Amino acid sequence: MTTTLTPPVEGLRSTHRWWALGVLALAQFLVVLDASIVNIALPVLGEQLEMDTVALAWVITAYVLAFGGLLLLGGRLADRYGHRRVFVIGVAGFVAASALAGLSVSSEMLLAARALQGVGAALLAPAALALVTQLFPKPGDRAKALGIWGGVAGIGSAAGVLLGGVLTSAFGWQSVFFVNVPVGVVVIVAIPFLVSRDIPGLRAKLDVPGAVTITGALVAAVGALSAVEQVGFVHPLTLGLAIAALGLGVAFVTIERRSPEPLVPLGIFRNRNLTVGNVVILLVGGAMVGLFFALSVFMQAVLGYDALTAGLTQLPLAGALVVAAGVAPTLLTRLGAPRSLAGGLVVLATGLVWLALAPSTADFVAHLLGPSIVIGAGLGVAFIAATSLAVDGVQGGEAGLAGGLVNTSQQIGGALGLAVMATVAASRTDALLQSGTSSADAMTGGFSLLFFGAAVIALVAAGVATLGRR
Structure with missing residues (x-):
């Protein structure tokens, strides 16, 4: 018999759900902002940390690989262990990794921090959207909530370019990472007061083989696509990663079809x-x-x-x-x-x-x-x-x-x-x-x-x- 974490009753997770939406959207704002704000700071960052063009590309790639590769696992962990719980853990990890990136004194330290930022984002992003769907189960209310969600994403995209230039010029490249910290702290403090605690329930066994194969497939796929920009379509690195992504993807589908408790039910x-x-x-x-x-x-x-x-x-x-x-x-x-x-x-x-x-x-x-x-x-x-x-x-x-x-x-x-x-x-x-x-x-x-x-x-x-x- 398959057992899962029993979710709270949809629509009853907050008595102040529009305020809760604002806080959740603020966290999503950080994820969107981080995708663009770092680009402007790259030239200055590269000069101070002595990073060449290839190393600078990895400042973006390290984040994208972790974020894109772990999203499905992050979403499933939120379903298994509680959406609010995983969301708070993701925001806390993102904030800590942002601080670490701002404090970086070497390229290795910065790249590790960027990968950790991606891990935090992969936990918080799907959990945040899941909470929005639970807070607003009615189609009309959900459409309004998603409208606000999309508006915040649009603001984040534009703000990244503007803030990146202003912060880098005024306070140095470190500020594009430090700006995440106070915003993230506000989210962590506010969310427990606005969204009800996750209802405990029986937790199904995590589909480890499925988690490993899909994470590997997504990381390889994103890596292959990133490699295209740097070395081209027919380079051995690109082809090798593409083949690995395809093989792991086939393995994942095979595992999910046979698993009694799949990570991603194909149905x-x-x-x-x-x-x-x-x-x-x-x-x-x-x-x-x-x-x-x-x-x-x-x-x-x-x-x-x-x-x-x-x-x-x-x-x-x-x-x-x-x-x-x-x-x-x-x-x-x-x-x-x-x-x-x-x-x-x-x-x-x-x-x-x-x-x-x-x-x-x-x-x-x-x-x-x-x-x-x-x-x-x-x-x-x-x-x-x-x-x-x-x-x-x-x-x-x-x-x-x-x-x-x-x-x-x-x-x-x-x-x-x-x-x-x-x-x-x-x-x-x-x-x-x-x-x-x-x-x-x-x-x-x-x-x-x-x-x-x-x-x-x-x-x-x-x-x-x-x-x-x-």
């Missing part, structure tokens, strides 16, 4: 909404990570913006995303999640095509402001609708797993999209340079192709949402 994918939502999140994650990377480089390398100006020019996109996230709950109530999702993705694709037409001499107001607002609006609606689908119909005992799947899809999609689209854009740029095109026009041509590719991905995702509804 969860019979939930069509969950499956469609995760596929769309994977696709949109790929399009968006490639977009933000290319847009930042385009503004600085082609248009000559400094880092702070490039960050400021992304505020309209973030603002439109926040506004759209606020409107999304009304759209979901009136049109349903699948239609809202497809519509948001079409709007997103339209903005990306518009952006792809920007010339190498682009003026921000004339060429970038309009598409930025359209992209933000489409992305805000699409993200909320896809997340709503991905947690639809999920029971409390699998809420953490659903949260882990959402975050894993986003991470894998982002890594895949960046690896593929950055390679395609670079190839296009090289071809234009060889034909005698100026450097600025060649880079613009590469980025234009990347933006068109992201638009195609968004339209494919819209097709998946439409076909999934039918």
Whole structure:
């Protein structure tokens, strides 16, 4: 007989659930913020710690590997041992690792701290989303809650670029890590007063073989995608990691089919909404990570913006995303999640095509402001609708797993999209340079192709949402 941790009654975990949502969103804000705030500090950090370009890439990769590789395990641990408990442990680990990163005096110490940050994020992110689904079981309330959740994510993306530049200039690279500490402490102190204690229950035996194989598969997959950016598609390292990811993935599926208490019950994918939502999140994650990377480089390398100006020019996109996230709950109530999702993705694709037409001499107001607002609006609606689908119909005992799947899809999609689209854009740029095109026009041509590719991905995702509804 399979036994699981009995979850608290959904919707009764807090008498102040909107305040609780604010605290949970604050923790998610840290995770989103950390994905972008470190990038701005890398040049200064590398100079002071004597890290070359390859070592600096590992500052990002160490975090991504741990975060992406452990998300499914983190979500399942939250289901088994309590969502609030695992959430608090994850935040505490993230805060401690952030402090350690800020205190780093060597590259080895920093890379270890970054990996520990990823572990903490992998515990807190799925547990936080699971708590949101339990706090807001009714579709209307959940849509509003996810709208706030998406708005905070949008603010975090923009704030990372801005804060990274300001903090690094004023207080040094260490401050981009230390800023996580006071915010995390507030979350740890507040959450026990706002969310009820996890109800103890019988704990099933953890599926260790499943945990080892899926973690290994995800780490190898993310590692392979990261290696593409550094050494290319056909390098032995990339191919070896890809083969390892495939082999471990097959082993994981075999283990889960035979396990009496699987880490990831494969039957969860019979939930069509969950499956469609995760596929769309994977696709949109790929399009968006490639977009933000290319847009930042385009503004600085082609248009000559400094880092702070490039960050400021992304505020309209973030603002439109926040506004759209606020409107999304009304759209979901009136049109349903699948239609809202497809519509948001079409709007997103339209903005990306518009952006792809920007010339190498682009003026921000004339060429970038309009598409930025359209992209933000489409992305805000699409993200909320896809997340709503991905947690639809999920029971409390699998809420953490659903949260882990959402975050894993986003991470894998982002890594895949960046690896593929950055390679395609670079190839296009090289071809234009060889034909005698100026450097600025060649880079613009590469980025234009990347933006068109992201638009195609968004339209494919819209097709998946439409076909999934039918």
